Amino acid sequence: xxxxxxxxxxxxxxxxxxxxxxxxxxxxxxxxxxxxxxxxxxxxxxxxxxxxxxxxxxxxxxxxxxxxxxxxxxxxxxxxxxxxxxxxxxxxxxxxxxxxxxxxxxxxxxxxxxxxxxxxxxxxxxxxxxxxxxxxxxxxxxxxxxxxxxxxxxxxxxxxxxxxxxxxxxxxxxxxxxxxxxxxxxxxxxxxxxxxxxxxxxxxxxxxxxxxxxxxxxxxxxxxxxxxxxxxxxxxxxxxxxxxxxxxxxxxx
Amino acid sequence: xxxxxxxxxxxxxxxxxxxxxxxxxxxxxxxxxxxxxxxxxxxxxxxxxxxxxxxxxxxxxxxxxxxxxxxxxxxxxxxxxxxxxxxxxxxxxxxxxxxxxxxxxxxxxxxxxxxxxxxxxxxxxxxxxxxxxxxxxxxxxxxxxxxxxxxxxxxxxxxxxxxxxxxxxxxxxxxxxxxxxxxxxxxxxxxxxxxxxxxxxxxxxxxxxxxxxxxxxxxxxxxxxxxxxxxxxxxxxxxxxxxxxxxxxxxxx
Numbered sequence: 001x002x003x004x005x006x007x008x009x010x011x012x013x014x015x016x017x018x019x020x021x022x023x024x025x026x027x028x029x030x031x032x033x034x035x036x037x038x039x040x041x042x043x044x045x046x047x048x049x050x051x052x053x054x055x056x057x058x059x060x061x062x063x064x065x066x067x068x069x070x071x072x073x074x075x076x077x078x079x080x081x082x083x084x085x086x087x088x089x090x091x092x093x094x095x096x097x098x099x100x101x102x103x104x105x106x107x108x109x110x111x112x113x114x115x116x117x118x119x120x121x122x123x124x125x126x127x128x129x130x131x132x133x134x135x136x137x138x139x140x141x142x143x144x145x146x147x148x149x150x151x152x153x154x155x156x157x158x159x160x161x162x163x164x165x166x167x168x169x170x171x172x173x174x175x176x177x178x179x180x181x182x183x184x185x186x187x188x189x190x191x192x193x194x195x196x197x198x199x200x201x202x203x204x205x206x207x208x209x210x211x212x213x214x215x216x217x218x219x220x221x222x223x224x225x226x227x228x229x230x231x232x233x234x235x236x237x238x239x240x241x242x243x244x245x246x247x248x249x250x251x252x253x
Numbered sequence: 254x255x256x257x258x259x260x261x262x263x264x265x266x267x268x269x270x271x272x273x274x275x276x277x278x279x280x281x282x283x284x285x286x287x288x289x290x291x292x293x294x295x296x297x298x299x300x301x302x303x304x305x306x307x308x309x310x311x312x313x314x315x316x317x318x319x320x321x322x323x324x325x326x327x328x329x330x331x332x333x334x335x336x337x338x339x340x341x342x343x344x345x346x347x348x349x350x351x352x353x354x355x356x357x358x359x360x361x362x363x364x365x366x367x368x369x370x371x372x373x374x375x376x377x378x379x380x381x382x383x384x385x386x387x388x389x390x391x392x393x394x395x396x397x398x399x400x401x402x403x404x405x406x407x408x409x410x411x412x413x414x415x416x417x418x419x420x421x422x423x424x425x426x427x428x429x430x431x432x433x434x435x436x437x438x439x440x441x442x443x444x445x446x447x448x449x450x451x452x453x454x455x456x457x458x459x460x461x462x463x464x465x466x467x468x469x470x471x472x473x474x475x476x477x478x479x480x481x482x483x484x485x486x487x488x489x490x491x492x493x494x495x496x497x498x499x500x501x502x503x504x505x506x
Contacts, residue, residue, distance in 0.1 A: 013456060060453050061452055061453055061455070062452055062453070188505075189505055190504060190505045191502065191503070191504050191505060192502065192503055192504075192505065193500065193501070193502045194500070194501045194502075195498050195499070195500050196449055196471075196498070196499040196500075196501070197471075197494065197497070197498050197499075198451035198469050198470075198471050198494040199314055199315050199468075199469065199494060199495065200313050200314055200315070200467050200468075200469065202310075202314070203266060214453050215452075215453075216451045216452065216453065216469035216494065217451075218449075218450075218451050241450065241451040241452060241469065242452065244450070245448050245449070245450050246448070246449040246450075247446065247447070247448050247449075248446070248447045248449070248501045248503075249444065249445065249446045249447075250444070250445055250447075250501075250503070251443060251444050251445075252432075252441075252442055252443045252444060252445065
């Protein structure tokens, strides 16, 4: 979004806007050190607090991060492009150019935490899965890292009565994962709904995702449906908002 | 997401978790006043700062808002469900229950700001639209209100060479809007890509959307494509994250 009304902007915002433009133009690339407080004070004739505020803006927006004693650096983190509708990846639409640069093609998400437990289904989940109040859920929790940094927490809920004794209730759900196992049970998901929200993280989420202060989380709640329209899985995902672009493509009408 | 590790939680977080549970359970509904600092101090035997921090958590997460001199209230704002793929709204999938309550069916987004201007295309936009460097864009800016509160800023970019002299270049683009006008020109959009991100707002965005401090924005960049795969419009939207749930539904594979 183009910034306007620059005439009325406080100085620190104008300096921040210049730094952002310099990052966008590629003058400062990922991992580069930005001008420090002393540099900005000299270049713009401003007080230390103003220079600090300007650098604070970039940090609050997730564009830069402070490293103790070393200065403020352009964040190295490359955005992950998460495609909601994979089947379209290969066709002409996906070859169009995109606003936000992102690449994961050469990188892999690594799971560093995984558990599968049997628990009472939270009541909101029970409603979606069509379970009786107090019924039990198979709960699969995972955390994903990219380049060594946690980026995604995911918790899947399924009907424990359906999954008991199957590989779905095991940490390793076997080749093809839980959707392949659901297909084995005649409950293959054929349709998905994803609901997307964003908010500031809870302290626990910030800790588990190692979030830079001022970074929101994106919440994706994905429900998987069988051909007869029943929900078989609810997956609540919590994403580091500074790490992800979600992409959805669809036809008109 | 279920909270765990409550044994190690600081007191203010435990109090905040209780208040959140009470909101979720409906004990405090939208617009209700939450217990004040004095109430929390008496009920939990904590210092004023602890009570204030607990209420601060709810405000930071967008669940509650302080009103000067009156206390802290459960936010009245009802979530807007924005369906990325409208055509599916009527079928069985949409009748499934959803995690996040939301209703807009009885409400209408009102446009309170609208402009259509001819400007140099920002370079990232020019690349997507396939315009030459320095080419001009038709830029349509709008702001949408719901229940009197700004919730969405939208800026559309089109090729000015295509739209010059048409209703697309006018504030009122006529019945059916700009997509109908593009169809008149033989450039009907038949496919869309939406890219979704989230970050903290710039000061200008926070001001234009009237955001409660600690509320992120969701950025949706929507590109509209014609049948021959050319991008005809880029629409950059900035949403009040506390007001929206984005919904996408799609088939497996």
